[in-house]
Amino acid sequence: AIPVIAGEKPEHERFPGAEITLSIEAMMQDGKALQSGTSHYLGQNFSGAMEMEFTDEDGERKLCYTTSWGLSTRMMGALVMTHADDNGLRVPPRVAPRQVRIIPITRNDPTAVLQAADELRAEIAGQSWDDEPVRVEVDTRERKPAEKRWEWIRKGVPLVIELGERDLEAGVVTVTRRDDPELTRDAIPREGAGDAVVGVLSDIQTGYYQEASERLRERTRDDITNLEEFREFFAGEDTESGGFVKAPWSEEAETIETMAELGVSVRVIPFDEELPPDARCVITGGPARVMAVFAKAY
Numbered sequence: 001a002i003p004v005i006a007g008e009k010p011e012h013e014r015f016p017g018a019e020i021t022l023s024i025e026a027m028m029q030d031g032k033a034l035q036s037g038t039s040h041y042l043g044q045n046f047s048g049a050m051e052m053e054f055t056d057e058d059g060e061r062k063l064c065y066t067t068s069w070g071l072s073t074r075m076m077g078a079l080v081m082t083h084a085d086d087n088g089l090r091v092p093p094r095v096a097p098r099q100v101r102i103i104p105i106t107r108n109d110p111t112a113v114l115q116a117a118d119e120l121r122a123e124i125a126g127q128s129w130d131d132e133p134v135r136v137e138v139d140t141r142e143r144k145p146a147e148k149r150w151e152w153i154r155k156g157v158p159l160v161i162e163l164g165e166r167d168l169e170a171g172v173v174t175v176t177r178r179d180d181p182e183l184t185r186d187a188i189p190r191e192g193a194g195d196a197v198v199g200v201l202s203d204i205q206t207g208y209y210q211e212a213s214e215r216l217r218e219r220t221r222d223d224i225t226n227l228e229e230f231r232e233f234f235a236g237e238d239t240e241s242g243g244f245v246k247a248p249w250s251e252e253a254e255t256i257e258t259m260a261e262l263g264v265s266v267r268v269i270p271f272d273e274e275l276p277p278d279a280r281c282v283i284t285g286g287p288a289r290v291m292a293v294f295a296k297a298y
Helices: 045-050 074-083 110-125 145-154 165-170 193-218 227-235 254-262
Strands: 005-008 020-027 033-043 053-055 061-063 066-070 100-105 136-138 159-164 172-177 185-189 244-249 265-270 290-295
Touching: 020 193, 020 265, 020 290, 033 045, 033 074, 074 193, 100 110, 100 145, 110 136, 110 159, 110 165, 110 193, 145 159, 159 165, 159 193, 165 172, 172 193, 185 193, 227 244, 227 254, 244 265, 254 265
Parallel strands: 100 136, 100 159
Antiparallel strands: 005 020, 005 265, 020 033, 033 066, 053 061, 159 172, 172 185, 244 290, 265 290
């Protein structure tokens, strides 16, 4: 549930030895960029040094053309920095180890509650979401229900369901959605609860993506046209006002030094981004060659 901007890295940001480097860039909550995945076309630069050859259709030996690509464990940090709030983690259902946690509230008759909790678990586990069975567990540890509920909220479980004797009598279950900023506990009918879970998981997954997409859209400025405005935008320390700048760029070497003074870099030259006629470089004021996305980055 992380939106990205895809494009090509400028020459000075390429992987050493690569002829082309492509990247996807994500915006974290503080407005900084995180390079979230790259692919590099290495041509024959590495195969020559490593004597990697192939036989072509004419039987001739030639150096291989190679690539390097992937994403790393930094995406775990990206998930935290994109979605977390003051209450802790918020993990999108698609990658949550457990999408639903059921907390039995046992007092007078633990047998009935635990049996009902296991029946609910089986019902939910029998549902399919995102082409897989819903991942659900019952928390039967000897701890206070409120402590268990708060633990799973802090760890970002998308859906926490509480079930006690009063719920059984009323024919309901108590649900807390992790995407709700107020963490409201809502009672929903026990009948059909398993089916309802599927829709809730879809809503949460979509909601997290839309929230991050809105942040990316609102905090990507395309109205900064000169160096003074560029400096003013990136010199501030207020994390709530940070973000990306999308503007024409000349690709001249002198602009790199100016960006370095501000801790800014060209994150990506976006695909399919047309340069306006007679566009002027946001840094030099001279003729621009490409549209670029500028940002501070991790």
